[in-house]
Amino acid sequence: MAMAETPAAPTANVATPPVRVYRHRRATRIWHWINAATLLILLMSGLMIFNAHPRLYWGEYGANNDPAWLVIGSTPDTGYLRVGSLRVETTGVLGRWTDAKGVEKTWAFPGWATIPTSYNLADARRWHLFFAWVLSIGLTLYMLWAAFGGHLKKDLHVRRGEWSPRHIWHDIKQHARLRFPRGEEAARYGILQKLSYIGVIFILLPIMIATGLTMSPGVNAGAPWLLDLFGGRQSARSIHFIAAWALVAFFFVHIAMVLLAGPVNEIRSMVTGWFRLPPERGERA
Amino acid sequence: MTSFTMPRRQLIARVGGLAATLPLLSACDAINEAPAVRKILSMGEEMNRASQRALIDRNALAREFSRADLSPIFRANGTRLPAGTAYAAHAASGFADWRVAVTGLVARPLSLSLADIRAMPQRTQITRHDCVEGWSAIGQWTGVQLSRILAAAGVKDSARYIVFRCADRIGDALYYESCDMVDARHPQTILAWALNDAVLPIANGAPLRLRIERQLGYKHAKYVTGIEAVASLDGIGAGKGGYWEDRIDYEWYAGI
Numbered sequence: 001m002a003m004a005e006t007p008a009a010p011t012a013n014v015a016t017p018p019v020r021v022y023r024h025r026r027a028t029r030i031w032h033w034i035n036a037a038t039l040l041i042l043l044m045s046g047l048m049i050f051n052a053h054p055r056l057y058w059g060e061y062g063a064n065n066d067p068a069w070l071v072i073g074s075t076p077d078t079g080y081l082r083v084g085s086l087r088v089e090t091t092g093v094l095g096r097w098t099d100a101k102g103v104e105k106t107w108a109f110p111g112w113a114t115i116p117t118s119y120n121l122a123d124a125r126r127w128h129l130f131f132a133w134v135l136s137i138g139l140t141l142y143m144l145w146a147a148f149g150g151h152l153k154k155d156l157h158v159r160r161g162e163w164s165p166r167h168i169w170h171d172i173k174q175h176a177r178l179r180f181p182r183g184e185e186a187a188r189y190g191i192l193q194k195l196s197y198i199g200v201i202f203i204l205l206p207i208m209i210a211t212g213l214t215m216s217p218g219v220n221a222g223a224p225w226l227l228d229l230f231g232g233r234q235s236a237r238s239i240h241f242i243a244a245w246a247l248v249a250f251f252f253v254h255i256a257m258v259l260l261a262g263p264v265n266e267i268r269s270m271v272t273g274w275f276r277l278p279p280e281r282g283e284r285a
Numbered sequence: 286m287t288s289f290t291m292p293r294r295q296l297i298a299r300v301g302g303l304a305a306t307l308p309l310l311s312a313c314d315a316i317n318e319a320p321a322v323r324k325i326l327s328m329g330e331e332m333n334r335a336s337q338r339a340l341i342d343r344n345a346l347a348r349e350f351s352r353a354d355l356s357p358i359f360r361a362n363g364t365r366l367p368a369g370t371a372y373a374a375h376a377a378s379g380f381a382d383w384r385v386a387v388t389g390l391v392a393r394p395l396s397l398s399l400a401d402i403r404a405m406p407q408r409t410q411i412t413r414h415d416c417v418e419g420w421s422a423i424g425q426w427t428g429v430q431l432s433r434i435l436a437a438a439g440v441k442d443s444a445r446y447i448v449f450r451c452a453d454r455i456g457d458a459l460y461y462e463s464c465d466m467v468d469a470r471h472p473q474t475i476l477a478w479a480l481n482d483a484v485l486p487i488a489n490g491a492p493l494r495l496r497i498e499r500q501l502g503y504k505h506a507k508y509v510t511g512i513e514a515v516a517s518l519d520g521i522g523a524g525k526g527g528y529w530e531d532r533i534d535y536e537w538y539a540g541i
Contacts, residue, residue: 053419060350061413063360065419094388100310116317117310121417122533123317129541130329217415218333218499218540222341224348233421 019221021187024217028105031142032270040137041131046244048107048124054108060232072108078200132212139205155189162191162271183280200250204243211240312509334538337482343467347498350411355370357423359480361488367508372452375478380492387515392439399478399492415504426496428477429478432470440514448521449495450511455528462506463518463526464497473498501539503529
């Protein structure tokens with residue numbers, strides 16, 4: 001996010017060409033797209049794995065006879081989601097739905113949301129456990145690159161002034177009003193962007209990997225402290241599920257922001273690296 | 286005219302909607318079925334096995350719990366009652382004539398009765414059982430370490446895997462499982478005959494089941510009738526090392 005092309009000197013009667021800045025370096029772009037595909041595959045295969053036992057527990061153990069805090073189930077004519085004591089009917093989407101061939105199914109998540117589309121725990125695990133490696137290796141390399149390549153320090157580092165509640169509140173209000181930064185300011189990440197990206201890269205994704213490993217009986221033997229960290233294997237499974245949906249929530253906010261901020265320019269910058277600064281308010285585009 | 290065109294329009298809309306989703310979904314499934322894709326995905330299993338063997342102490346113990354941690358009900362899964370008159374007769378006689386054959390690459394093939402097995406030094410462990418489906422249950426198991434049986438039979442250095450033969454038939458074949466020598470000789474790998482201080486229930490694999498604590502539930506063979514030391518898994522079943530591995534491509538290494 002450094003170099004800016006020198007804009008051509010504005011002349012009368014000629015529209016000012018947009019200022020282009022090199023916003024995303026190659027490592028960011030490559031990781032972004034590999035990671036986007038990887039997380040989609042992990043989510044969809046993960047939903048299929050969840051279908052094998054659509055109940056979540058807290059603690060070390062949990063099976064059908066133990067109390068579950070979340071259940072996706074079905075009655076003879078409905079599907080439902082129960083979280084704690086709150087029960088919502090979800091017929092058509094969760095617990096009871098109709099597949100592409102018109103056959104009614106009672107698996108938790110529907111075929112359009114899972115890999116593969118019809119129930120297959122073995123294949124879902126193959127996809128999930130292969131792409132877990134892609135995620136882990138990619139994230140590790142990206143973290144190292146971000147730490148040593150300057151990305152962390154230059155772009156993601158939250159500066160002292162940015163921590164002030166007033167500054168954060170201002171950024172929240174600006175987002176709520178859909179007033180996004182323009183001109184030079186648009187080349188830099190705002191405080192909410194920084195916190196979101198830091199949260200995903202350094203908190204949510206590591207939690208996904210660590211809770212995934214905590215479900216491994218082999219890893220448990222070598223690193224039993226992981227069980228203590230997350231409060232047991234079934235707690236780790238619950239946290240894995242919650243963190244996955246936190247990533248989905250991030251995805252939707254991320255997409256909404258891309259659409260609102262100008263999807264062509266935003267996506268182009270994540271493909272080519274070059275970002276066109278939106279002109280200052282009042283300036284001609 | 287109207288009555289004729291309306292359903293047709295609806296039909297077109299329907300078919301159009303299906304046509305929009307079906308190719309996408311079937312394309313996804315075609316990718317899933319492609320041999321090259323399956324080969325690449327299977328690298329994940331080998332990476333998991335190799336990394337766990339490389340990074341985790343081969344004798345590292347699965348966590349052992351206290352009696353306070355026991356699941357109130359230990360869920361039984363898979364076969365709950367092997368079919369057939371032979372097993373029923375064994376069950377009726379309290380498994381007095383049950384034998385476990387120890388064969389293959391061993392210096393002294395054995396045929397062990399339950400009395401033989403109970404006469405050997407015993408190990409009791411309270412461990413967590415993790416099903417591949419996602420649930421877990423904690424139970425207390427008592428039995429003999431597999432390493433003692435292998436030592437008694439004089440397993441040869443050429444043995445690379447231990448195959449477990451079972452009495453339960455699912456569909457067309459008897460259940461079986463296998464593991465490498467690291468897990469076979471692991472101190473917590475036992476042939477258990479008791480669960481929670483009671484004789485092992487039939488639903489949980491009576492009279493003997495394998496406990497292989499660092500792997501998922503389907504590796505824990507129930508109703509064990511044979512222990513065979515082999516150099517290769519080729520030619521056993523479909524060659525993938527276990528009943529579910531052969532049929533639906535579960536991972537042979539189930540440490541995750």
